[in-house]
Amino acid sequence: MKRLAILGSTGSIGCQTLEVVRAFPRDLQVVGLGAGNNLDLLARQIQEFRPHLVSCASAPARGLVPIPSECRWASAEEMATHPDVDLVVMATVGRAGLAPTLAAIAAHKPIALANKEVLVMAGEVISQEAQRQSAPLLPIDSEASAIWQCLRGEGQEVRRIMLTASGGAFRGRSPQELERVTPQEALQHPTWKMGKKVTVDSATLMNKAFEVMEIHWLFGVPWERIQVVIHPQSIIHSLVEFADGSVKAQLSPPDMHLPIQHALFYPERRTNLSLPRFDPLASSPLTFEPLVPERYPCFTLALEAAKRGGAWPAVLAAADEVAVDLFLTGRMGFLDIYRLVAKVLERHKPVENPSLDDLLAADAWARETAFAGVR
Amino acid sequence: MKRLAILGSTGSIGCQTLEVVRAFPRDLQVVGLGAGNNLDLLARQIQEFRPHLVSCASAPARGLVPIPSECRWASAEEMATHPDVDLVVMATVGRAGLAPTLAAIAAHKPIALANKEVLVMAGEVISQEAQRQSAPLLPIDSEASAIWQCLRGEGQEVRRIMLTASGGAFRGRSPQELERVTPQEALQHPTWKMGKKVTVDSATLMNKAFEVMEIHWLFGVPWERIQVVIHPQSIIHSLVEFADGSVKAQLSPPDMHLPIQHALFYPERRTNLSLPRFDPLASSPLTFEPLVPERYPCFTLALEAAKRGGAWPAVLAAADEVAVDLFLTGRMGFLDIYRLVAKVLERHKPVENPSLDDLLAADAWARETAFAGVR
Numbered sequence: 233m234k235r236l237a238i239l240g241s242t243g244s245i246g247c248q249t250l251e252v253v254r255a256f257p258r259d260l261q262v263v264g265l266g267a268g269n270n271l272d273l274l275a276r277q278i279q280e281f282r283p284h285l286v287s288c289a290s291a292p293a294r295g296l297v298p299i300p301s302e303c304r305w306a307s308a309e310e311m312a313t314h315p316d317v318d319l320v321v322m323a324t325v326g327r328a329g330l331a332p333t334l335a336a337i338a339a340h341k342p343i344a345l346a347n348k349e350v351l352v353m354a355g356e357v358i359s360q361e362a363q364r365q366s367a368p369l370l371p372i373d374s375e376a377s378a379i380w381q382c383l384r385g386e387g388q389e390v391r392r393i394m395l396t397a398s399g400g401a402f403r404g405r406s407p408q409e410l411e412r413v414t415p416q417e418a419l420q421h422p423t424w425k426m427g428k429k430v431t432v433d434s435a436t437l438m439n440k441a442f443e444v445m446e447i448h449w450l451f452g453v454p455w456e457r458i459q460v461v462i463h464p465q466s467i468i469h470s471l472v473e474f475a476d477g478s479v480k481a482q483l484s485p486p487d488m489h490l491p492i493q494h495a496l497f498y499p500e501r502r503t504n505l506s507l508p509r510f511d512p513l514a515s516s517p518l519t520f521e522p523l524v525p526e527r528y529p530c531f532t533l534a535l536e537a538a539k540r541g542g543a544w545p546a547v548l549a550a551a552d553e554v555a556v557d558l559f560l561t562g563r564m565g566f567l568d569i570y571r572l573v574a575k576v577l578e579r580h581k582p583v584e585n586p587s588l589d590d591l592l593a594a595d596a597w598a599r600e601t602a603f604a605g606v607r
Numbered sequence: 608m609k610r611l612a613i614l615g616s617t618g619s620i621g622c623q624t625l626e627v628v629r630a631f632p633r634d635l636q637v638v639g640l641g642a643g644n645n646l647d648l649l650a651r652q653i654q655e656f657r658p659h660l661v662s663c664a665s666a667p668a669r670g671l672v673p674i675p676s677e678c679r680w681a682s683a684e685e686m687a688t689h690p691d692v693d694l695v696v697m698a699t700v701g702r703a704g705l706a707p708t709l710a711a712i713a714a715h716k717p718i719a720l721a722n723k724e725v726l727v728m729a730g731e732v733i734s735q736e737a738q739r740q741s742a743p744l745l746p747i748d749s750e751a752s753a754i755w756q757c758l759r760g761e762g763q764e765v766r767r768i769m770l771t772a773s774g775g776a777f778r779g780r781s782p783q784e785l786e787r788v789t790p791q792e793a794l795q796h797p798t799w800k801m802g803k804k805v806t807v808d809s810a811t812l813m814n815k816a817f818e819v820m821e822i823h824w825l826f827g828v829p830w831e832r833i834q835v836v837i838h839p840q841s842i843i844h845s846l847v848e849f850a851d852g853s854v855k856a857q858l859s860p861p862d863m864h865l866p867i868q869h870a871l872f873y874p875e876r877r878t879n880l881s882l883p884r885f886d887p888l889a890s891s892p893l894t895f896e897p898l899v900p901e902r903y904p905c906f907t908l909a910l911e912a913a914k915r916g917g918a919w920p921a922v923l924a925a926a927d928e929v930a931v932d933l934f935l936t937g938r939m940g941f942l943d944i945y946r947l948v949a950k951v952l953e954r955h956k957p958v959e960n961p962s963l964d965d966l967l968a969a970d971a972w973a974r975e976t977a978f979a980g981v982r
Contacts, residue, residue, distance in 0.1 A: 381853060385760015388876045394887055461887045471858065471887070476876040478756060478865055479885045483846065483854040490853055501763045501851040510854045512769055512836045512846070517892035 234496065237264030237285070237311045239332055240323035242273040244427040245346040245372060245488060249321050250277065252493045255504050260496060264311040268328070271297050278303065285311045289328065308332040313339035319496065322347045323372075325429050326553045327595055330354060334588070337367040344495035346372035348446045349553070352538075353546040354591050355449030370495040371450055374424075375443050377491035378469030378482035379451060384499075386474065390453055394471040394479075395443055396463035397523065398423050400435035402566075403464065413566045415559060423466035423486045432556045436569055437523075441534030445545060448538070455539055460531070462521040467510070484510050529570045537577060543586045543594035544577065550598035551576035558606055568606075576601045609871065612639030612660070612686045614707055615698035617648040619802040620721040620747060620863060624696050625652065627868045630879050635871060639686040643703070646672050653678065660686045664703065683707040688714035694871065697722045698747075700804050701928045702970055705729060709963070712742040719870035721747035723821045724928070727913075728921040729966050730824035745870040746825055749799075750818050752866035753844030753857035754826060759874075761849065765828050769846040769854075770818055771838035772898065773798050775810035777941075778839065788941045790934060798841035798861045807931045811944055812898075816909030820920060823913070830914055835906070837896040842885070859885050904945045912952060918961045918969035919952065925973035926951035933981055943981075951976045 236253070240246045246267075253260045266287035267274040275297045278286055285306040288294055294305055312320045312332040320336040321344045322329045329347035336343050337358070345351070351358055362369045371377050375395055383390070401420050402410055418435045419428060426434070433439035444458050466486040473479045484490050485508040493504060525532045530552075537544040555569040564572070576598050583590050611628070615621045621642075628635045641662035642649040650672045653661055660681040663669055669680055687695045687707040695711040696719045697704045704722035711718050712733070720726070726733055737744050746752050750770055758765070776795050777785055793810045794803060801809070808814035819833050841861040848854045859865050860883040868879060900907045905927075912919040930944040939947070951973050958965045 381855060386876075391878075463887075468856075471885075473885065474876045475878045476865060476868055476872075477859060477879065477882045477884050478869065478876065479858040480756060481843075481856045481858060483856060484852060490851060493851055494853065497851075501761075501849045501853065503766075503850045504852065507852045509852050510846075510848065512838075512895035513897055516895040519893075520887035520891040522888055 233261050234259060235261050235263045235316055235318045236321055236496070237266070237314065237317040237319075238262060238321040238323060239266040239287070239308055239312065239329065240268070240325065240347070241265040241277055242267040242270035243323055243325060244425070245323035245492065246321075248488050249323060249492050249496070250281065252489055252496060252504070253281070255506060256502065259502070263316050264306070264314065266308050266311055266324075268324075269293070284316065285314060287311050309335040312336035312341065317341060319344060321372075321496075322350065325349070325427060327353065327550065330592075333358060334361065337361045337365050340365050340367050342368045342370060344370045344372050344492070348373055348376075348442050349549045351446045351449045352442045352549045353595065354588065355445055355545070356541070357588060357591075359449040359452075369450060370498055371446065372488075372491050372495045373443060373446060374486070374488065374491045375470045376446050376450060377494055379447060379472055381482045381494070382470070382472040382480040383451065389475045390451070390457060390472055391475055391477070392473040393447060393451075393453055393458045394473065395440065395447065395458060395460045396466070396468050396470050397437060397440045397460050398434065398466045399462045399464055399521070400437060401431070402435050403462070407567070411565060411567050415562065418559070418566060422464065424488075426488070428560060429553070429556055432559060432569070433552065435566070437528035437531040438534055438552055438569075441531045441538065442549070444535060445538045455535075460523045462523055463519065464521070465515065465518055467515045467518055483515075484508075530573065533570065533574055533577065540582075543583045543591055544580065546586075546591045546594045547577060547580045547598040548573065550595040551602045554599050554602035564606055572602055572605050575605050608636050609634060610636050610638045610691055610693045611696055611871070612641070612689065612692040612694075613637060613696040613698060614641040614662070614683055614687065614704065615643070615700065615722070616640040616652055617642040617645035618698055618700060619800070620698035620867065621696075623863050624698060624867050624871070625656065627864055627871060627879075628656070630881060631877065634877070638691050639681070639689065641683050641686055641699075643699075644668070659691065660689060662686050684710040687711035687716065692716060694719060696747075696871075697725065700724070700802060702728065702925065705967075708733060709736065712736045712740050715740050715742050717743045717745060719745045719747050719867070721867075723748055723751075723817050724924045726821045726824045727817050727924045728970065729963065730820055730920070731916070732963060732966075734824040734827075744825060745873055746821065747863070747866050747870045748818060748821060749861070749863065749866045750845045751821050751825060752869055754822060754847055756857045756869070757845070757847040757855040758826065764850045765826070765832060765847055766850055766852070767848040768822060768828055768833045769848065770815065770822065770833060770835045771841070771843050771845050772812060772815045772835050773809065773841045774837045774839055774896070775812060776806070777810050778837070782942070786940060786942050790937065793934070793941060797839065799863075801863070803935060804928070804931055807934060807944070808927065810941070812903035812906040813909055813927055813944075816906050816913065817924070819910060820913045830910075835898045837898055838894065839896070840890065840893055842890045842893055858890075859883075905948065908945065908949055908952065915957075918958045918966055919955065921961075921966045921969045922952055922955045922973040923948065925970040926977045929974050929977035939981055947977055947980050950980050
């Protein structure tokens, strides 16, 4: 029986993680649930899974969620480090995952990591600490999971990662059209059902730049060996080229349950007949297209910030979080996401070898500056 | 320094193996060369690689090939078992590989196996013996190599193998057209440069049935879990589905040097910049089509023989070897390959638990019967 603490349990990945738990009642047990603001859903999840620990981002809201007597409130950090927890599922979004991830690492807990912004903000610190504390980081992201699966049993030098990207909701649209697209349109991802933030980040390809960073830090692959290629079908979740030129790919229908389950049971693979199955005939043709950087200015901007290092990626992630929120709430247009993030990055004053506090300060500064930028 | 004995050195795989050796002069050394009838080429190879041992199928021909003083003639079996040999490359075609393969296994030698008919004829004996004698069988066949690479580090139950097939030279041709095709046309494989026998076997899909058997015996995958799918581009060399539904695939441009090199250096992967490199954009689209059994009667016939077991597959392989030769030398038509092999199989008297001698007898009987069938 593997005991899980799920942070971000009411989000898209959190809910799908709980569906995997339902499929394996004898193997997986939920001992902790942590949510943001969706208190109704959290209450229902508590009733169903009867965790020992519950956390909630908004402390005053606690009074609104009834909990059974065997259950108590805790902080996200306490949950991520509790002795009863065998695996921490970080299904939060944005900055929220940073402190509990670091706490879990310090407690030597394996972490199933969906919250890629944690690695964007503080990839160097997180990956070094995870190694130092022997706390494995098990990616849930489908592309990172694909690469992880392709690397299994290899222990070989990687010549090239081909990270696939669907191209998002607006692949092929002209800049003129993009100026006028609505949040509703941006949330129609062509292949994946995901949370709102990541769906918009997929439309700008900001998300793909975040994945480049995730892969760089998780697998220690140099920037110049990570290539992004558009693959509109989202069946091939990424490809790895080894020293001899052999390429391995991982394929499956676009469904997050598989990479979630893979991280929960690693190194085992469990039969789960409720997952959709790959059908080569139905999946044909599988196509690739070049990534045209001019179409996705956020991608280029983000990668530049990543390569600069320091607190640049933290500023990037924070500004993007604000910008996507402003777009989703109708306060600015789609192309303004790029403009706002670029403006915040321009004003950032570089920090050499930032500490965690420096990163959090840069994050706070970037949020403030982003909000000020639209006001 | 890994010391190789290459049996079948003048054939397509043999020559390509020597090209890999040329690329790694400090890591690979040829200590034995064995050929069939191409004495001119054998003589040139001996001059270049200076092996200690040389073998030749036609003993009287030995006088025609000059060998240096440090070199001596040997039998294929002696070469396959010699203490100086670290790895035996079985690049022979048809029945010729059987005895030396068994000899190499008995001497606990790792075998890089291209000669799949060995596993077709005697898969059960060979795979059992290889396990018992701890003599690893390292497949060179591109599809088997792909599956082997996908299985690396998994140690998991395989739910399904998707073995890809180009469809051969005559994909899409009508039976009427097939009646009249020439050997020259059959030898024009759409994607692979290979030896004559295997190129014709690819056109009938007999080769794909042989690969199903190869995979069944090499990896212990039940017949019903091996599915063949047409993939005309020959870029995805096969796919493996695991218990959780995750699929892994191996991809590379169609070029035998890569799987040869993989078998020679396993478990290492060595940089070889002379190998063609996978380009996702140039490879797009990758397509799959169903295998229509009516179009490839040899495939169905062969799989039935495989599942019956006993000496049926040995009869199949022998009759096919004769039939392909008769077609290539213009003595019968392309569709006669199926007719002749079916006729020979019809006349076979089943043997329960055949010994190796039984298999060799069945092989000899099948050859005789096939020849008699056209006379």
